[in-house]
Amino acid sequence: MxxxxxxxxxxxxxxxxxxxxxxxxxxxxxxxxxxxxxxxxxxxxxxxxxxxxxxxxxxxxxxxxxxxxxxxxPQPEVKFNYVVGPPDPLLAWRPKPVIPKQxxxxxxxxxxxxxxxxxxxxxxxxxxxxxxxxxxxxxxxxxxxxxxxxxxxxxxxxxxxxxxxxxxxxxxxxxxxxxxxxxxxxxHDLIEDHKLRNLRLSDYGYPGRPWKPFPTEDLEKIFSQELPVQERLCMSLLATTGARLDEIALLRWHQVKQRDEITYLDLTEAIIKTPGSQRFVPLHRQLLLPEPGEDRLFDYPEGQDGKSQNNASRAMMPFVRSAVGDDDRKALHSFRGTLKDMLRNAGVSKELNDFFTVSVSWMAPAD
Structure with missing residues (x-):
């Protein structure tokens, strides 16, 4: 109104x-x-x-x-008066209904x-x-x-x-x-049965707008910039693993592991979005990591929840915006969709694609 x-x-x-x-x-x-x-x-x-x-x-x-x-x-309540017969001669003596107090x-x-x-x-x-x-x-x-x-x-x-x-x-x-x-x-026995169940909300709010993946020319513009070392490494990991921003921003060196000459990230104990996101993520052989340290790979401050995605996003999004413009459907999360598209275009099966980016481990940990 x-x-x-x-x-x-x-x-x-x-x-x-x-x-x-x-x-x-x-x-x-x-x-x-x-x-x-x-x-x-x-x-x-x-x-x-x-x-x-x-x-x-x-x-x-x-x-x-x-x-x-x-x-x-407030709009006045509409009252309907129904005439169903002659007036009740005993109405004045009948008990009045009890109105519950607030x-x-x-x-x-x-x-x-x-x-x-x-x-x-x-x-x-x-x-x-x-x-x-x-x-x-x-x-x-x-x-x-x-x-x-x-x-x-x-x-x-x-x-x-x-x-x-x-x-x-x-x-x-x-x-x-x-x-x-x-x-x-x-x-907790405060009420019997609340009424806000089974509301039909499909007509309220605009439909969701999915993130757009980065085309090749966008990736070239992003990584051809003079990026700080930390931001270049973080975005490189996002682009080549399909992992979520917080999974990468909070990485600790003990999560970087190797087996059968494959370097991978152990995300089985990370702060994750869903239980199905516990997985091992292989790293591309051309991705160069710095010398290992004792704690975290990145120094983005942690918030109240022990998460760093907001601070990491503030550090990296200016470089994304300067490269691809103001399209609000292109953001750091677009790296995730970009990798899924690349894997699909390369003929990687959906099952293996999902194993890399969403689901449970693609290999069992060593005994």
Whole structure:
């Protein structure tokens, strides 16, 4: 129901490291005192890239205005009066229905912290993501009691995400995050049966856009640049192994092994995406590694989850962008698809192709 809101503009904040922000003036109904504008970071200091992201962020802000105004001005409930016979002469003496009182302890804002504390998350990033989704859900539908949530609230959240420009997979992930919390509430006897199951979300969000592999000319442009030693080695490993960025960025020297004159990477104990990703990955014989050290191959800082992909990406993506342009479907993950295409074009069977890049070991470890 997006109304006519003020247009957005880009501003660069020196206090935030000259990062560009999208700024929009709030509608009068949402202004409080000096709080008259909303800002959202574009996450970049590049003006051109900020302009490219401005539309999506603006739509997210407008969708948030929609949700807040809808809560301020809810549509009146339509009531139907049915005449089925003469008035009840005893109506005045009949007991009135009991209307249950609000149970503050069952409000979403009271329940989700207990849920987050009571689960083993494994990864800090996963936990923080779920917390963000739950807070966002509350901001959209209101701080309702968990036993009052209905399917319409799930669809209301999905519509908000759709209007904000998110992908279909993202919409599903965020709505399911709320449903998973409600399932936990069932398990802990807080509610009987939550209503956010079996929602039809296929019409919400845009379809996924797969990564594009690099054609040969892109690879030549990338590797013909003057690359720092660390970034050249990391991208060379990505291009010749099909491994995921974090699998390479976190490599330790004890994972580099040799058997039958074949050097390979042992990813059986790495921080992996799925159990099926535990595997051994052979290295191309022309790939030259530096002299072995005692710890990691690369010094990309590790985050809260012990993962380095974000910091590694920040170091390498400028070289990818300078070589292949601003196509957001070409990124470091494209190396993975590039190798799979090359193996397929070379006549390598799908089974062996998947063994290299996805599945379980292509050879058994030595006794």
């Amino acid at each position: 997006t109304l006519s809101y003020h247009p957005s503009k880009l501003i660069s904040l020196r206090a935030k490291g000259n990062v560009w922000y999208v700024q929009v003036t709030k509608p009068p109904e949402l202004q409080k005192g000096n709080d008259k504008q909303i800002r959202r970071s574009t996450g970049t200091t590049d003006r051109k890239e900020a302009e490219r992201r401005q539309h999506r962020i603006t739509e997210e802000i407008y969708a948030r205005f929609d949700a807040e105004l809808e809560r301020l001005n 149970n503050i302890s069952l409000r979403m804002s009271r329940v989700w912290p207990k849920y987050v504390e009571g689960r083993n998350w494994g990864r800090e990033k996963t936990k923080n993501g779920v917390v963000g989704h739950l807070k966002e859900f509350i901001s959209v539908v209101g701080d309702l009691q968990i036993d009052q949530l209905k399917k319409k609230h799930g669809y209301q959240y999905a519509r908000y995400l759709d209007q904000s420009g998110y992908a279909r997979s993202t919409v599903g992930t965020r709505v399911r995050a709320v449903g998973t919390m409600l399932t936990w509430c069932e398990e």
